[in-house]
Amino acid sequence: MTPMHADVPAEPPTDGEAVAPRFQVHAYPLALRIVSSVLLVLSTALVLHASERILFATFTGAMNPKPPALAGWLALLALVLFGLTRLIRWLTAATFSVEPSRFVLQRRGDRFEIPVTSVESVRVWRLPLPGAGLSLRMQSGRGFQYALQVADPLPVLEAIGRDGSQTSAAVRHPLTVFAHARAMIVRRRWYRLALKFVLFPLLPAAAMFYTHQSITYGGPFGQYQWYGLGPYLRTFSTYWIFSTAVLVLFASLWRVLSELVAFVAVWISPPYARGVRRFVEVACAVLYYVGFPALLAWQYLQ
Structure with missing residues (x-):
């Protein structure tokens, strides 16, 4: 052999x-x-x-x-x-x-x-x-x-x-064309979800928490100095959870609307399915990562 x-x-x-x-x-x-x-x-x-x-x-x-x-x-x-x-x-x-x-x-x-x-x-x-x-x-x-x-x-x-x-x-x-365009453009990864719904909510949470601490306790560490680390962290976690909940609802609203737009576009003109899908994903990302902080900043400046 x-x-x-x-x-x-x-x-x-x-x-x-x-x-x-x-x-x-x-x-x-x-x-x-x-x-x-x-x-x-x-x-x-x-x-x-x-x-x-x-x-x-x-x-x-x-x-x-x-x-x-x-x-x-x-x-x-x-x-x-x-x-x-x-x-x-x-x-x-x-x-x-x-x-x-x-x-x-x-x-x-x-x-x-x-x-x-x-x-x-x-x-x-x-x-x-x-x-x-x-x-x-x-x-x-x-x-x-x-x-x-x-x-x-x-x-x-x-x-x-x-x-x-x-x-x-x-x-x-149209459902085949819709699913194909989505599969070609959208890449779901766990770390992207973690960034979107765990890490990113820390930014608006930190802004709201800082405002609350400054108004209620006279400074960013007022509650910590008066009541200790436990209550201080619990308050921060409350703002973090609240911020995450708001962003979940905000993202869900725009996702439903964008999927409807994408499907209607595919039904009307299948050759443009991938272009519409790419536009929808970019628009959702901009609205989420830029639009929401801008809306929050505008609200605080009122």
Whole structure:
């Protein structure tokens, strides 16, 4: 036997493996997709409700205000529900391969081989929850038992429908164009969320805290000198939480409006989808990181 060295190429894969595009997806049975969607909607609603409670029930005339306890419980419940959605995503992780004569779905020990001829069409999700995705419609008239969530359905659809017979309608659908433009422009990272909703709120919180300390205690360290470090930090955390809640509501309002604008633009003129998406993301960032501090500064100068 001839020994194999690092610079000796291995045997090429089979023809099917050589040309088979493979995609990371999440394979949902219908019931689990419904559960995940409901959990996602509920967790979002709880965060918004908690932020609303903080906004309207924190400063009620008390000398040492604090966020309402209900908001904390709502936020904790939202975190639990969000954790469940992440668990479901982990459980549904799968790969979807497009081979010349079959589609192969592999998920946690299960392997499904679907002959291309048995698929009548591929349909994009009309309700993109818990995210964008697509479903296989079989020749029997029934849907395949797993629906596939994928951030960008377009590459999957293009791989499936090389001849255009199964996916032509889905490729042109506004929801596909909308999801593709979003996937190309938006890159969600945990550290960006941390910057947006943890670190950045420190700036308006520090400004409001400084004003409060100067007016109430005669200087930026007045409360610390009179009452100690604990009450001083609790007051600062109150302003930090309050600032975060205001920014969450502010960002949510503009996000809803911008997504509506982006979708209407895609529906009217699909070729401009990426340009509109880029404009929307830049506008949201400017409004958040520049517009809100400017609004706060204007308010304090009145």
